Amino acid sequence: MATRTPLTVLTGPLGSGKTTLLRHILxxxxxxxxxxxxxxxxIAIDAKILQGKNVEMADLGGGCVCCSLLGKFEAAVNEIIATVNPDRLVVETTGVAEPDALVFDIQESLPQVRLDGVVTVMDADGLITYPQIGHTMRIQIESADLILLNKVDLIPEPDQEHLITKLQSYNAEASIIPTIRCQIDPDLLFGIGRDRLQPPPHHRHQPEFETFSYISQAIYDPDCFSExxxxxxxxxxxxxxFVQFPAGTHLFNFVxxxxxxxxxxxxxxxxxFIGKQVIPHRSAILDRLKGCEQT
Structure with a gap:
């Protein structure tokens, strides 16, 4: 019998630190x-961040892997295994994904892989600022085998203990590890050996967020861009x-x-740019951005 490739699902809310964790892993x-x-x-920003890191990558853009892109996801996994034959496969979901449907699809439709574990990255500061646990975030927590409570340097220690207790109320089985910039021993991420089956999801995923993109060759004034x-x-x-300033290109992260x-x-x-009902604000936001262009 052929050896099945271990697959790790990396999930978590928007801006929690999933790509930061991938950079650390690499x-x-x-x-x-x-x-x-x-x-x-x-625009596949995260894929461009990781380019040139001596790793094989495939990108599934333009939708959510847990619903509209499931068929493309299965095809991409098959192609990676056939052409690259990796020791391990890591799937980073979008921050609006509900991983239960993806996990169910992996165990039902991809016999050539073995789901090693679901790692969920949570933003500690975000959980304090926005304490309500929405439907998607709850599923991301409940699906986890390991939870990284990231950005704990941004909150007081008593809040950290409160958040750990809160996360345990949604998932008593997952290990919870506080991290700063997702710095963690990679041995803790792999070899989890998930042994619980995912039942089929009983809901239709309805992403709450909208997104729009912007591309320009302009150079931007740093002070104006800060404003x-x-x-x-x-x-x-x-x-x-990515933003071009007179001193060079910078990676911009906003959460x-x-x-x-x-x-x-x-x-x-x-x-x-990602937010709730943001399309009506698109023109005003981009007009402010264009006002920062240097002539």
């Missing part, structure tokens, strides 16, 4: 990895991408009012 794991990414947006970033909340919950810039490889400006 610098610490000696195995031959393949990564299948599903991004919520027209623009501060103006995004509360309309935009998540924004990410629930927090944002940072990280020097990155040269790239044109490419940004993705």
């Amino acid at each position: 610098t610490t794991v000696p195995h031959k990895l393949a990564i299948l990414m599903n991004e919520f947006g027209e 623009f970033a501060r103006s995004l909340s509360p309309t935009i919950y998540r924004a990410k991408g 629930a009012g927090r944002w940072d810039l990280e020097p990155f490889d040269p790239s044109p400006t490419e940004l993705v």
Whole structure:
């Protein structure tokens, strides 16, 4: 009997740190990895962040892997195994995905892989700022075999204990590990050996968020862009991408009012914006951004 490829599902809310965890994995794991990414947006920002990291990648964009892209997901897994034959396969879902449907599909339709575990990344600061656990987030927590409570450096220690107790009330079986920038021993991520079956989901996934993208060759004024970033909340919950400044390209990460810039490889400006009912605000947001272009 052929050996089944271990597959890890990486899930969690928008901006919780899933791509940060992947970047950490790629610098610490000696195995031959393949990564299948599903991004919520027209531009595959996360895939571009990981490009050139000596890893085989496939991208499933333009929808959610847990519902509209299930067929493409199965085909992509089959192709990766046939052409790359990785030691391990990691699937990063979009932050709006409900992983129960994906887990059920893996166990029912992909006999050549073995679901090793579901790792859910949670944003500790986000859970304090927005304490309500919505339907999608609840499923992400309940589906987990391991929960990384990320960004604990942004909250007081008593809040950390409160959040661990809160997460345990939704999932008493999963291990919960506090992390900063998803720094974790990779041995804890792999070899979980999930032994519980996922029943078929009994609901239709209805993503709450909308998204739009922007591409430009312009150079942006750093101070003006900082003001623009501060103006995004509360309309935009998540924004990410690359921005060209006079000093070079920077990776822009925005989550629930927090944002940072990280020097990155040269790239044109490419940004993705995500939020609830954001399409009516698209023109106003982009007009403010275009106002930061340097002549």
